[in-house]
Amino acid sequence: MDAALLPLAPLVVVAGTTVVLILLDLLPPRTSKVHLGVVALVGIVATLVSALFLWGRAGRAFSGVVVLDNFALFFDVVICYAVALVLLLSLDYLRRNGMERGEYYILVLFATLGMLLMAHAADLIVIFLALELMSLSLYVLAGFFQARLTAAESAMKYFLLGAFATGFFVYGIALIYGAAGTTALDRVGAALGSATRDPLLLIGLGLLLVGFGFKISSVPFHMWAPDVYEGAPTSVAALIATGSKAAGFAGLLRVLLSTFRGAQPDWTALLWVLAVLTMTVGNVVAIAQSNLKRMLAYSSIAHVGYMLVGVVAGGPLGAGGVLFYLLVYSFATAGAFGVILLLERGRQEAVNQDDYGGLAARHPVLALTLALFLLSLIGMPPTAGFAGKFYLFGAAVRSGYIWLAVIAVLNSAVAAYYYLRVIVYMYMRDQEGVPTEPAPSFAGRLALGIALWGVFQLGLMPAPVLDLAQAAVAPLLR
Amino acid sequence: MSKTVWLIPFFPLLGTLLNALFGRWIGRHAHWIAVPALGCSFLLSCAVFLKVWRGETFTGDLFPWIQAGAFTTAVTALVDPLSAVMLVAVTGVGFLIHLYSVGYMHGDSGYARYFAYLNLFVFSMVMLVLAGNFLVLYVFWEAVGLCSYLLIGFWYTRRSAADAGKKAFIVNRVGDTGFALGVMYLWVALGTLDYGAVFSRVGALSPATATVIALLLFLGACGKSAQLPLHVWLPDAMEGPTPVSALIHAATMVTAGVYMVARSHALFERSGVALDVVAWVGGITALFAATIGLAQTDIKRVLAYSTISQLGYMFVGVGVGAYAAGIFHLITHAFFKALLFLGAGSVIHALGGEQDLRKMGGLAPRMIPTTVTFLVGAAGLAGLPPFAGFFSKDEILASAYHRDQFWLWGLLLVGAFLTAVYIFRVVFLAFFGGPRMSKQIAQHVHESPLVMTFPLGALALLTAVAGVVGIPSAQGTAFARFLSPVLPLAEETGGHGALSAYALLILSVIVAVAGVLLAWLLYSSRPLSAEAIGRPRTWLHALVFNKYYVDELYGVLFVRPLLRIAGFCASAFDLGFVDGIVNGVGRLVVGWAGSMRRLQTGYVMNYALATLLGAVAIVGFFLSR
């Protein structure tokens, strides 16, 4: 490999795999495309390995628009884990829904490339391109089950609102360029640092926040999320909830912590409000949901609120806590979506909580798995969710945001209600009507096993990973 | 010692895993895993206890758990006299109740699930007791709550059981949130959560800070230990299987609050005010719950209110600084209340699930072991010498008296009288007099199998003899001396009261005996007529007014007003007011959720509007800065 490309190894591997997939898709067999999924999986694992190998190295390439640092690598790992879980879950899911097509895997890899690029981008225009690469692929994936009206609706809503948010994002870039004369992140930061505070830069940041807020689904830019999660294929919903959210945070954190560090008091005050709104709206509305996919959508919104608490807290503790939490959250959320995806009730996906009545009696292992993922989302020890929340809220307390931490704790208390309701359905209700049965998918179970391992590994031994997360944010905070 | 200590929680955990994962295949044989697991834990606990007796203590990390900057917390175990005593009590009572469950739950469809939950509970409780820092304490504080929730709703097909589980969950959530905030604040204030470090540095806290932290922690204790105003969940928790009520909702979990306050006494002492709050909340709860206990007709609910009341006694004990007395009452209460619950369970079992006192009576000749052991338990609860409850309760009363807390002492004394009345009311209504159950049920009344009566006997024995270690002497009780490395001996600071220790002792006895006599006069001196029982709700009044001339005096002077107060408390305050708040808050949030979700109209335009609103707000915000 060319020395200049070495820092970009994760990107190169994914891009290469994508090309291979496009070619493979043209070859027979036409009916089964599982092998494409397997190749994609191999590519993702190779990416993961390359990211792990590069850990600790730093560099820049292509006039400094792409960067290699621990921060980007940590996100590479999070994203690769999420995508790998999604791919494992998809292998059998597509066939069951009669939509086994190669384009699916190709688009997933394109989206992945966009996400990784987001983590590595050091220039606003590259962030923009990465965002679009990821979004365009996800728009199509959201509507992948074309025959379903809900899928089409979900794609349309996602697309229109995403494009709308993109409009703000681009205008933000324009304003920042207007103030700083450049789009390179470090030089924008220098402009911010040396000039008397320029309103144009701040407003530009505000418009960027609209775009990022949309991607991470923070209130008030969250409204697409429940509808899209509900209508999209469950595997894609999992991808949107984990990978794309992680990518959004990658861009957001790099821009805020590194480039706009000089304006920290300004955006901190704003994010304080956004964090409170996001977690409260997410948790409260989740209570009223009976569809599990929608419930998880609101739950994911609430978790964004918790992560914003970490961003507000700042410093290695807060920002590192966000990275750690993203990993924790991705495992638990992908796992929860995975269980939903495996369960069927009379040829329909089991998405209503009624479908989960008495599941524990008939499928104790699967029910226990889902229960553990939900407990992790609650933040119940010894699952990873507890450690994650502990770091985030602890960081907020350490930085003096006591009230924010109190609100977050209260929110977690409310949140337990709707997660436990599902557990109650599984353990304390009886099945009525057609029984809910899991699909016999080995890959799916493997994915759940990996996610479960993550939930416990990070819950019982969080310290090493937290150290890595803190090392990852160190280059941004320098 | 370290390996032994870690094995104690390990066995129940193993039992949980086996029964949870392979329950379908293990099925009816689940107890062959669960009971031996507990047995091992109990034997190990005893071994640890003996080592502690010889003066060893142990602190050890299982593994470093959470690190955040300079702050690290490990999963730490701390074995000192206090935790050793608790360990033996938890595993011992737990073992007996596991054994009892083999008979009681026989044939239940969720047999393996039941033992999995029960083992999980014991694991969590053992870890709670072993915890060497506040974080681990909090973790297992939550975990025991979760188990309690699962076990209350165990018979989920009953709607009331599911509701009770939900209620327990919501109320405990309030307390636990307070507890979490307290732990967080503690961390902010001191930068550490290790018991040793916290208690040695507690002087660095300002009294105001210490008060806030202590009160937040105490809020958690109120939730878990069912003290006013968070007590409402416990009576409903009786929807769970009776052995569960005995283990979790009487003997162990609900006492976690008392344990926590005793454990963190340095913090509460630093505040001062917080200790008074603890004592007064305890005292008021003790009397309040005892009055309600008088008016209940469900045998398990009487015992539930009794538990609330007795927990109030323990809080008074720790609140006035007599920590050892509080813990001693905790232990003896674990014995006799578990005994009473198991006895009640035996009765319910014999009557085919009947819990209504009005439909019992005359069981004594048919169930001699149960009757005898229940009597021992009742005597223990009523505080009749020489049973354990006498010594422990008297110790608390004496401590309150000697610290010049005369009002508290008065509350508790009245409470003690009522305790004797209500528990012997149960005894007389259930075991003596004529049978009031239907013919078919009466024919089937039978003594429970040995696997159930053996635990009764063992607990009765403990209730009878455990008082020995609580005999007061010049240097305090033997129990208090054993705990003195952890809990300071009660100092006889006051001594302004006119009564000597022996006078107090005799007064306690008189009060208890008077209570028993009153109960006998009311409920057993003459046979109860059947028609009185045919009128539900008013039967007690009818009894008092029409049937017993002898009782009229008592009735007018004492019982009727008391019943009124009890009835008022039960209906207006207990059911109306506090429930209203709990349900109201719940409904508020749910209603809020309902209206908030309406914002999610499904229209792209509304979503875009929200986005625009957000953009305008953000830009405006930055512009204004």
Next chain:
Amino acid sequence: MVPETYYTMLSAILFSIGVVGVLVRRNPLVIFMSIELMLNAANLALVAFGARFGAADAQVLVFFVMTVAAAEVAVGLAIIVAIFRLRRRLSVDDLSLMRW
């Protein structure tokens, strides 16, 4: 020489009109065109700022935005066509199967 402030002001006006267009119209095609208007306004601002700096960077950025817009249009129209296949009416207000 026209001051570049005029251009940026004009771009702000066009951007706002585009935003309002997204909100007041019901036809997804028109909404989409309004979004194009927004992007276009942003481009204008970029070029105006670029002229101030006398650097060609801005134009390169605009070029990228245009390309992305083209890709977005392709995907967007495909989605709109796909939904039209399923139901013959075309108003975003009909798209409220999923809500609450």
Next chain:
Amino acid sequence: MELVTFFGVAILAVASALGLVLRRNPIHGALFLVVNLGCVAVLYLLLGAEFLALAQIIIYAGAIMVLFVFAIMVLIPGKEETGPDPLRPQRLLAVPLGAVLLLEAVLVLRSHVVGGGSSRFPGHQPGSPLAAVPPAVRPGGIESVGRLLLGDYLFAFEVTSVLLLAALVGVLTLAKRKAE
């Protein structure tokens, strides 16, 4: 003269934008958008960006708008948006909000001019000429754009190609009916 041109084109641009938003018929809307894009192309010329002006015409008017018009022709028989509008009050809420956004934008752009002179572009690369100085190599020229595109921005350029490929696959996915 330049000023007059600017205002003429600017007024036309705003008018056509309003036309897009206000006219009910999507075909008219599309045509208004074409006019608007053309106006912006003229403005690019005024700003000295010939390359962009051409690209604007070719990419937007030539490719994108043709797609739009095509889609409209295919999808919409006759007029649309004629039915009752239950959301009208909320929809009109957009107008004041849009006005506020505009106000904010105007405020910030004005304050920017007032607040800072031409010497305050510290982030700008040294060596690049500032606005006041007539540039030696005309920045709008195709040459400088080309150099940047394949020099400093080579990576972004490559990403764009990937993006187009992804869009292609995406469109194919949506357009291809399932072979049954």
